[in-house]
Amino acid sequence: MSAFRPRRGQQLLRPHAALLLGEWFTAQRLLMLLLTLFVAVAIVYPLYQVLWRSLIVDGSWSLGNYVAVFLRPANYVALWNTLWVSVIATGLSVVIGTLAAFVVQRTDVPHKGLLSVLLVLPFAIPPLFSAIGWVQLAGPVGLFTQWWRELFGAAPPWNIYSPGGIIFVLAVTNYPFVFITVSGALARMDSSLEEAARTSGVGPARIMRDITLPLVRPAILGGALLAFVSSIDNFGIPAVLGMRAQFYVLTTRIYEALTIPNMPLATAMSVLLVLVAIVCLVAFRRLEGSRGQYAVIAGKSVTPNVIRLGRARPWVLLGLYLSLVVIVLMPVFALVLTSLLRFWGADLSLDNVTLRHYTAVLNQSGARRGIVNSLILAPAAATLIVLVASMIAYLNVKARQRGAGLLDGIATVPFALPGSVIGVAMILAWSNPAFGPTLYGTLWILLAGYVMRYMAFGLQSTRNTLQQIHDSLEEAAWTSGAGRFRAIRDITLPLLRPGMLAGWVLIFISAFNELTVSVLIWTTGAETIGVWIFLMQDSGFTGRAAALAVLTLPVILLLYLLTQWLTKLEARRRERAAGTSRS
Structure with a gap:
């Protein structure tokens, strides 16, 4: 831990600083243990279930x-x-x-x-x-x-x-x-x-x-x-x-x-x-x-x-x-x-323009439930992923905690997996789990699927941002008497916030209309917007499917434009910082 070695000419750690350092190491180990358990339950266990169940026939290996x-x-x-x-x-x-x-x-x-x-x-x-x-x-x-x-x-x-x-x-x-x-x-x-x-x-x-x-x-x-x-x-x-x-x-x-x-x-x-x-x-x-x-x-x-x-x-x-x-x-x-025509293929005239598809969608209890469920699941998944990913990335990039790099790599594996595989993994892991509650048939299994599918998005955005924050900033705060927690709160976290926000928006957009995982694990009462659009289209209600899609597009596009604006803002900030350092 080079960040905690006294430099030449510095005094040894004061007693209260040594106490803070000991508390940090204890908290760091505890955090590493909790994150390892989270990754094991959320990612490793479902993937193990897919491989194991594929090799079991009538209770024996086959x-x-x-x-x-x-x-x-x-x-x-x-x-x-x-x-x-x-x-x-x-x-x-x-x-x-x-x-x-x-x-x-x-x-x-x-x-x-x-x-x-x-x-x-x-x-x-x-x-x-x-x-x-x-x-x-x-x-x-x-x-x-x-x-x-x-x-x-x-x-x-x-x-x-x-x-x-x-x-x-x-x-x-x-x-x-x-x-x-x-x-x-x-x-x-x-x-x-x-x-x-x-x-x-x-x-x-x-x-x-x-x-x-x-x-x-x-x-x-x-x-x-x-x-x-x-x-x-x-x-x-x-x-x-x-x-x-x-x-x-x-x-x-x-x-x-x-x-x-x-x-x-x-x-x-x-x-x-x-x-x-x-x-x-x-x-x-x-x-x-x-x-x-x-x-x-x-x-x-x-x-x-x-x-x-x-x-x-x-x-x-x-x-x-x-x-x-x-x-x-x-x-x-x-x-x-x-979404505005009376029926699919109608002539393009004002007589055939209607809002009845929007009315039907908004009056349909299942579609309304799908909208509410997506508005719950997308921000919940984005928030949980960003928080967990930020802690894993910090332990890996800044604290250099042993095993954090492996944890980062394991959490990134689902990015290379097809969504249908993750959907099957959720069914196998949580329909009759060896431990914990049964999540199948509830919204929680969808949340678990989104967390597994999009964890790599949060890790990528937070890891890249942390790698751009120089270690000397935290070192200066620590040598000035601030504890590690205060240095994180006052220095690292504000600098990490743009990356966290960009990752949050990207995950929200991806999860808001997710279909590949959701269509495999949804149940009555736990539908999402993507599932309802697919079901309406598949059942021949083309106008209603289009109306529900149109209702969700403004949310996606606004968040997408927000991400573009944040990216440009961060690029300008880096250019100004580079110009200041050169001068």
Whole structure:
């Protein structure tokens, strides 16, 4: 503990300081013990249940559950569908995200701030909403379908209820992962190699192909990994667009197995889905190669080269805005329009505009209960996660408590797990637990699922913030006679607060309309907004599903904009601090 060693010329600890130090060590060990118990109960125990139950048949060890999985051709088909659909959707996400990042970061296109916000907006819209929006646009009686028939007098060449529809919606939903990672790499990359090639007479297209893209390859692969994991984890899009066409992936097969119910089959398929995620993670890491191979991102301030678009500038800008209108704004517009029409597919006239879907949703006791439950669960999960994550991150980063790093790593594991696996883990762990109360059938099991699913979000935001707080600040407070608790309260906590708030907002947005976990473990009386929207859409009440989605969108978008504002505010604060230190 270097923070507590007296420096040269300092006196030894005074008796009261030594007493405070002893109290801190005692509290630190106690806190570490409590956090270890929390992680063991909330994360390790449910995951152990999934693995153990998948290997037990009639009370004895057996691979019978896995044999049952592989003996059913439908499961082979679902596994294959999961892989090829996710791979193609990820490839499209990489193309869209990389091109958009290059245009925004490396060209003189105007409105870069607005474009950056709009390009990452799909990240704030739940995938279920996107799927429903695209059904309203390109479904059998969707807006695009009607326009096509009026223009050409024939059926459109697309079918939204198909693998192609799933791939397209997954791609336009997940490309922000690639855009965010590649934009960050392009903004920080030293452009000297590009400048050398340009002065040698090499054209922009060849520079991008031979220099820029290879140098940002790790960022592209990192974004692709996130997009791929999100694709294999997604339930809402394959459920809305695939189940009607009898096209199943692993997440929808697990959901179907639980509705039978066939828990052993669902458990074995969950482990299979985890193995798919792990194999793909290893494959992506191998593709990245060694880290030093691409070490051209400078630690100093760099000014990226900007390509002058010339006469193509207005056309590129127009293409970007048209793409954003179609990909981002039109699905939201379709949701709003569908929620206002008397019935799905009605003519666009004032006579067909009505608020009865909103009235029906607000008068339906189950939907109101779902809204209330989500308003309880989302802030509760966000608050609990941020508090626990802040303590784990502090013990790991600042206190350097032995074992805290391992605790951090274990708590981050669920981030790499598909949500359906976490849902199955919750059922196995808390429907008839070996210890503690039975949570299945209550809101508490949903809270436990959210805590497990989003713990990594809280750890990431608090850990990153703590790493930016220099140890000398606490050391100065301690050597001035302040106890460790007071130093944390008066120095560390105020500096950590922006990271905690950003993590809280991110978790709230994610949990508010969560579906993949909730749809597996909800029961009557414990529904959420995401579950009710899915049930209404699946039951044919399209207008009501759209109305409930529209009612929740303002909350999500406002919190998303708050997160963007906090991020920019923190960036300006760091720039001012850096400028002050240089002067």
